[in-house]
Amino acid sequence: MVLFETIAVAFGMFSALPLPQPSWNEKNMRYAMCAFPLVGVVCGGVWAAWAWGCAYLGLPVLLRAAGLCLAPVLVTGGIHLDGFADTSDALASCAPPEKKREILQDPRCGAFAVIRLCAWFLADFVLCAVVRWDARALVCLGLAFVLERCLSGWAIASFPMAKNTGLAHTFAAAADKQRVRAVLSVFIMALVAALVAMGRAAGLAMAVTA
Numbered sequence: 001m002v003l004f005e006t007i008a009v010a011f012g013m014f015s016a017l018p019l020p021q022p023s024w025n026e027k028n029m030r031y032a033m034c035a036f037p038l039v040g041v042v043c044g045g046v047w048a049a050w051a052w053g054c055a056y057l058g059l060p061v062l063l064r065a066a067g068l069c070l071a072p073v074l075v076t077g078g079i080h081l082d083g084f085a086d087t088s089d090a091l092a093s094c095a096p097p098e099k100k101r102e103i104l105q106d107p108r109c110g111a112f113a114v115i116r117l118c119a120w121f122l123a124d125f126v127l128c129a130v131v132r133w134d135a136r137a138l139v140c141l142g143l144a145f146v147l148e149r150c151l152s153g154w155a156i157a158s159f160p161m162a163k164n165t166g167l168a169h170t171f172a173a174a175a176d177k178q179r180v181r182a183v184l185s186v187f188i189m190a191l192v193a194a195l196v197a198m199g200r201a202a203g204l205a206m207a208v209t210a
Helices: 002-014 037-057 061-076 079-092 097-105 111-130 135-158 167-174 177-199 201-209
Strands: none
Touching (some): 002 037, 037 061, 037 135, 061 079, 061 111, 079 097, 079 111, 135 167, 135 177, 135 201, 177 201
């Protein structure tokens, strides 16, 4: 029961999928970051299903690219893009650290967030349009969706928080950090090995970049 609640907590926080949500407590949040990579599994599955469906139906390349670009956003609800936008505004301000933290908490979207989001979507769309999506590429990208979430969870359990409030601090404070790091470290090593085995030089480049 706690296992399913733990998975539900991870999906409730890091995805937009309509799953039943238990009340968060010490037990089901302790290893929630270990379940975070499962969101990446769903992203990779949706990504591959869309690519194969487009190929089967003979849909235009640009339509396929648009779906590949938007699929992770639809699965996650854009939570990571929201953080990217806030961070873009804060970093571009060139302000002192305290002021940057204030900008991070501001719900309004600044000019730099809009500019960098547009640039990100344009680059992602173009890449999705030009890459040859064979089975190897789809598997490598699916593994990458999982790997990046393993690294994110590992970081939350390893690095100090910028402040003592917020969702990241909530998950970090509730986590059994030593065991979360150990589990995610094993996942990371396995995923890097799989990327290299499947993608060879390209897989290694993806792992190093992550």
